Amino acid sequence: MRRVADTVALTLHAHGVRHAFGMPGGEVVTLVDALAAAGVRFLLVRGESAGAMAAAGVGVLTGTPGVLVTTLGPGLANAVNGIADAVQERAPLLVLTGVVDRAIRALYTHQILDQAALLRPLVKGSFEVEPKSAQATVRRAIALATTAPMGPVHLDLAPGVAALADPAPEAAIDPAPTLALPAPARDDPALADLRARLAAAERPLIVAGFEAARAGAAAALVAFAQAAGAPVVTTYKAKGLIDEAHPLALGAAGLSPRADAALLPLARASDLVVCVGYDPIEMRPGWLDPFAAGARVVEIGAAPVDHGMHRVDARILGPIGPLLDVLAAGLPTGARGWGAAIATARAAIADAFAGPADGGFGPHAAFRTLAAALPAEATVSVDSGAHRILLSQMWNAPRPLALVQSAGWCTMGPAIPLAMAARLARPRAPAIAVIGDGGLEMTMGELGTLRDEGLPVTVVVLQDRSLALIALKQVQAGLARAGVGLGATDYAAAARAFGGRGWSVGSEGELRAALEEALAGDGFGVIAVAVGEEGYRGAF
Known part of the structure; x- marks a missing residue:
């Protein structure tokens, strides 16, 4: 028996979707089962916002829509930041959410909110999957998400509908036709x-x-x-x-x-x-x-x-x-x-970003070392913060989309999810996530995703024990320092606790050696790079 959920999953697969991210709840278990049966790998993330950013990253790097699966209510609400990121990063993303069955919708209130209304400012469209039009609805959503300007589209799927037999099981699952823009004429x-x-x-x-x-x-x-x-x-x-x-x-x-x-x-x-x-x-x-x-x-x-x-x-x-x-x-x-x-x-x-004249070790030296150590085929993701501005100015990307980031939404937390996406989209190429200590502590649970999904990502964390960019803004505004200090977490030990490898470095030589080991080994690793907050002062 082909279920409605199978039709949804097979339609996604026919359009090139091979990965979906999310954290399942009872309302989406049939969909998760159908995705696996259709050949779409479901990756369990530790937070729905990270899942949205990883899915959107896959969409950007492959051209096929990324897929996020969430349960109803708090599952979807927790994904809002990642969905907003997809809006402003122009990323093709399908948000598939569970919703309470129609028969009790007017009676039941537990974890219930108007999901379409919640997402209305963020998505290009919001539809509910129905038994007789499941394939057409998914095809429409994919076309909308991948038409410029690209962005997220929301689909609600009730568990009762997902488990129903498809009323037209003999219907072929075909991709929608590709929109081809006409070639320009020279005499236009x-x-x-x-x-x-x-x-x-x-x-x-x-x-x-x-x-x-x-x-x-x-x-x-x-x-x-x-x-x-x-x-x-x-x-x-x-x-x-x-x-x-x-x-x-x-x-x-x-x-x-x-x-x-x-x-x-x-x-x-x-x-x-x-x-x-x-x-x-x-x-x-x-x-x-x-x-x-x-x-x-x-x-x-x-x-x-x-x-x-x-x-x-x-x-x-x-x-x-x-x-x-x-x-x-x-x-x-x-x-x-x-x-x-x-x-x-x-x-x-070139002079503005040459770094301090004394040649001491800081973010400039760290990024020069990183650029020299990385193979040309590597993909680098970078989180928001002072380090993102400096890296984006200093590093000469060897090709388009070799450096991925949140540059429109500028949210914290995308570096590890985007590195996941890079590793899935380009499985033979290294993926390096560059992140600040604030961003890593916000998304550290995703180290568990790297471990469980076998994604060999190298995480380079610039540890300056502060939210350095905001601290600089406080100084520029003549204000007292407040709410920007971070403690001295042992990130190398945390990486090992999650089942990965960890290094703590404080010089170019140590960083170079750690990068060589990390890129040559299996599994994920975290390199904690001790840099002073003062290294960013006047840097950009």
Whole structure:
């Protein structure tokens, strides 16, 4: 007998879903059973918010929707932060929740709330799975979650419905047709107009974002930049679109005033700004209206971006890589008016993040050591905090999506879940989670998930015994230090208590040796890196 839950699970599998995350309750046990029967691996996380972030990470790294399974009431409520993260990180996520059976819904009150209403501000749609339309509903949810701008979609499934026999068991389980954007035509008037403006521009600038990275547009972006003679600024999540050693690369922007001091003058000096797959949701307020009044600002992307950060004079919608290829083809190259400004800005940024002159061990030295030790195929996830800003500025990502993080929502806690996702999406490549001590203590239970699921993730925790970013903000505001101090937890011992390996290091040599051991061994490991909070002062 094919149950309705089996139809749901088989439809997910037909669309490429191979993993689901969550913490089951009685209302979803049939669904969890059906997922296993359909070939979808269910991973038991220690918190639903972490499960949502891991599922969303799988969605971003594979292009298939991530799946979170929660029970009703508190299970779903506990996932809200992770679902909100998927909204602002533009991640395709399906949230499958248990709900009390319809026959007693008006009578029963234990753990009951209006789940669709709770999620209404966060999801692109909320539907209830019914016996006769289960496959169609799941297909609709997948299409909605994976259509730009991507995001979470919610499905309620009552346990009684899940266990019912499918009324049409002979119906084939087929994936929905893929939406293909038409190839751009070179003679398209909008493209011809932009090509002419690029040819005439003295100081064109490209600001590239996450959607360009997700679209696989790196090669097209570099060719376009070279043809246009335009320097490239990326967001943190778009790092890797262009090698930051490239003479046109200006590095990443988003949260660092020191980087902005070099980059914003170029933004204001540009006479033509091309925003490629760029969503300002990643940017700090310094990037409000950063372009000159006389500059032409054009957005290129698969879908319009909802923001009010700066004016947009024209939008060109379509597949990002092909659009850039068509724009670059036949674009006359010539001298631009940037002069030495690009090289000067690059030098200023390099100097800003060189680290302390005394050469002592701190976060700068730790990140240089990490970058030197990691193989090119590694994926690095990073948690929110002072360390995220510094790492995102210092590390030259070798390819798009080599560095994953929460850059729109900026929540604490995503590093370990995203590393789980990376290990599942890229099982042959190392996954390293870089996290602060505050973030690790918030999500330490997920070390148990790494152990139980056999995920060999290396966790590098920057242990400065504080919420360093907030402590810096207190200093900048002239306020007394309050509510930011952390005690001296032995993270290496905690890792061993969870069944992993642990190291405590305080120098570049010790960190290098620990990374070598961690990456070569089986199972997960935690490397606690002792750095002083003062290492972040003036760092970004």
